[in-house]
Structures are given as structure tokens and as C-alpha cells.
Amino acid sequence: xxxxxxxLALLEPERSxxxxxxxxxxxxxxxxxxxxxxxxxxxALPEPSATERxxxxxxxxxxxxxxxxxxxxRQHWLGYAAAAGFGALVAAAGFWSARPVxxxxxxxxxxxxxxxxxxxxxxxxxxxxxxVFFEVTWPDLPEGEDP
Amino acid sequence: xxxxxxxxxxxxxxxxxGDKNAFGELMRRHQQTVFRLVRRYAATPDEARDLTQRAFxxxxxxxxxxxxxxxxxxxxxxxxxxxLRIAINLGKNQVRDGARWARAPLEAVEASAxxxxxxxxxxxxAESEALTRRAVTALPKRQREVFTLRIDGGLxxxxxxxxxxxxxxxAKSHFHYxxxxxxDEVRTLSVVPNVPKGQS
Numbered sequence: 074x075x076x077x078x079x080x081l082a083l084l085e086p087e088r089s090x091x092x093x094x095x096x097x098x099x100x101x102x103x104x105x106x107x108x109x110x111x112x113x114x115x116x117a118l119p120e121p122s123a124t125e126r127x128x129x130x131x132x133x134x135x136x137x138x139x140x141x142x143x144x145x146x147r148q149h150w151l152g153y154a155a156a157a158g159f160g161a162l163v164a165a166a167g168f169w170s171a172r173p174v175x176x177x178x179x180x181x182x183x184x185x186x187x188x189x190x191x192x193x194x195x196x197x198x199x200x201x202x203x204x205v206f207f208e209v210t211w212p213d214l215p216e217g218e219d220p
Numbered sequence: 221x222x223x224x225x226x227x228x229x230x231x232x233x234x235x236x237x238g239d240k241n242a243f244g245e246l247m248r249r250h251q252q253t254v255f256r257l258v259r260r261y262a263a264t265p266d267e268a269r270d271l272t273q274r275a276f277x278x279x280x281x282x283x284x285x286x287x288x289x290x291x292x293x294x295x296x297x298x299x300x301x302x303x304l305r306i307a308i309n310l311g312k313n314q315v316r317d318g319a320r321w322a323r324a325p326l327e328a329v330e331a332s333a334x335x336x337x338x339x340x341x342x343x344x345x346a347e348s349e350a351l352t353r354r355a356v357t358a359l360p361k362r363q364r365e366v367f368t369l370r371i372d373g374g375l376x377x378x379x380x381x382x383x384x385x386x387x388x389x390x391a392k393s394h395f396h397y398x399x400x401x402x403x404d405e406v407r408t409l410s411v412v413p414n415v416p417k418g419q420s
Contacts, residue, residue, distance in 0.1 A: 084377070108403045112402045113371060116353060116355075116371055116402060118372065122265070128266060129272070132247065132273060133248060133251070136247060
């Protein structure tokens with residue numbers, strides 16, 4: 074075992090014979106073991122005093138009451154939120170149904186007499202069907218030129 | 221009264237379905253550990269009690285949010301791990317918000333019944349304890365978590381690893397670094413002869 078492995082092994086309460094053997098010959102690991110003991114002892118808090126122990130008495134009951142209070146308060150808030158949401162929905166529906174509707178142009182078009190609409194389709198109603206078509210011919214090319 | 225063999229997760233699920241006894245059993249199981257963890261950061265016993273209560277309430281809150289999700293993907297609520305992590309964070313926040321850590325260790329020292337007979341030695345000892353405890357609260361986050369779970373909570377490394385979601389080897393490594401750091405701090409600041417300067 075190297076020193077780092079021994080130092081990590083020293084963190085556990087039990088010491089294997091291998092660790093003990095290393096420790097008996099290694100001054101650095103002996104120093105770490107000593108420091109570990111000192112540091113943990115200095116850092117540890119004393120056992121809870123009588124006042125502290127008394128402070129814990131009745132904690133489950135008090136915490137239960139606090140939890141119930143929180144739940145009730147949350148239910149109230151959820152109720153308020155649901156009511157506010159419903160109110161907003163009703164208001165939105167009211168606004169939607171009461172909104173001003175624009176008169177649509179279609180109505181005026183429909184109101185026109187049918188004759189007027191028919192005549193509106195042809196700008197020159199007197200043209201015969203033959204006048205509508207015209208012949209398409211290729212232009213004459215000068216001689217010797219290919220298209 | 222729920223059977224003592226029931227797991228924390230099962231008790232937590234029972235409590236969230238309205239079983240008050242399950243709530244009480246969970247609190248009785250863990251309130252001592254939580255209290256020991258948070259008292260390092262509290263100025264008075266009442267403050268430690270308040271932090272303990274808040275840790276439980278927040279853990280129950282987290283459980284109530286998680287329970288519906290567990291119905292879809294069954295699993296156990298890691299209640300104790302949440303509780304201890306919440307407790308450590310609440311403690312640290314208490315220190316940050318109130319900067320009260322300087323008072324806490326001194327009061328704890330005053331409450332201590334064991335005192336060396338020599339007044340000067342007692343004073344030096346109290347100073348070293350206060351310095352070391354202050355140094356604990358200033359450790360890097362992970363080292364502080366591992367160190368306090370081990371020293372204050374008395375948890376084995378396997379359970380510390382489970383609580384923090386790290387490997388056992390990693391937990392030991394953090395503790396090892398924390399000890400070395402604290403040792404250096406104590407050497408720099410303290411006059412305690414037990415930790416002589418310049419020795420490895």
C-alpha cells in the first residue's frame with residue numbers, strides 16, 4: 074500500500090493489519106493519522122444540549138400543522154386562480170360576442186340587379202365571336218437568313 | 221403506527237396519500253440527523269429547530285411534486301437523500317443570509333460541558349475550535365457537504381455517496397481533501413500545539 078491508499082484507509086474506523094504495518098514504519102502517515110484525529114475533534118460540535126434536545130420535542134406535530142396550513146393556503150390560491158381564470162374566460166367571450174362586425178362588401182354586390190352584373194362582364198358587347206380571334210402568322214424573313 | 225421495516229419511500233408515498241402516522245414516523249427517523257447537520261449553521265437552538273422543520277417541509281414538497289411522475293415510471297422516492305441535501309443547503313443559505321456563523325460555534329462551545337481544567341488551555345482550545353468550525357463552513361461545496369455529513373450526521377461513506385449522488389471513493393477523496401485543507405487552516409491560524417507547523 075502506498076501513502077495515499079493508507080491515508081484513505083485511515084478515514085474508516087477499522088484499520089487492517091496492512092494499514093497498521095504501513096503506519097508503524099511511515100512517519101508521514103503517522104502525522105496524517107494524528108492530524109485527522111485533531112481536525113475532526115476540533116471541527117465536531119458538542120453533543121446537543123438539554124435546551125437543544127427540548128427544542129426538538131413536539132417537532133413532528135408542529136411540522137404537520139405547518140404542512141396542513143401550507144396545503145390549505147395553496148388550495149385557497151388555486152381556488153382564486155381558477156376563479157380568476159374563469160372570469161378572464163367569461164370576459165374574453167363577452168368581448169368577442171360584443172365586438173363590432175364590419176358590413177361586408179359582398180352584400181352590396183348581391184344587391185345589384187342581375188342584368189347589370191351580366192353587362193359588366195363585356196366591355197364591348199357588340200363584338201362577334203369571330204372578332205375575338207385573330208390569325209397568328211410567322212413574320213417574313215429576308216432571303217438567305219435562317220431563323 | 222407504520223411498521224419500522226417500511227422504507228422511507230413507502231412511508232413518503234403513504235403520507236402523501238394522507239397517512240399522518242407515516243409523516244410522524246419519517247420525522248422521528250430523521251429529525252436528529254437533520255438537526256445535527258443544521259445546528260452547525262444556526263445561532264440558537266430555535267433557529268436550528270426552524271431549519272430542521274423547513275428542511276422537512278421542502279423535502280415533502282419535493283416528494284409531492286415527484287410522486288405523480290413515479291406513477292408513470294415506478295421507483296422509490298430518495299427521501300433521505302433529498303432531506304439531507306436540503307438541510308445542508310438551508311444551513312449554508314442561513315450563513316450566507318445572516319453571516320451568523322461566527323456566533324454559532326462559540327455558543328456551542330459555551331454549552332459544552334467538557335472543559336480542560338486550565339483556563340488558558342481552555343481558551344486556546346475554544347479559539348481553535350471556533351477557527352476550525354468557521355473553516356468548515358468555508359470549505360468548497362462538495363468537501364463541506366461530505367465533511368458535515370460524516371462529522372455532524374455520522375453517516376458512513378457509502379450513505380454519503382448515495383446522498384450526494386457520487387461514488388464512495390469520490391466521497392472519501394473529498395473528505396481526505398477537506399481534512400488536509402482544515403489541517404492547513406488550523407496550522408496557519410491556530411496556536412494549538414497538537415497540530416505543529418511544518419509537519420506533514
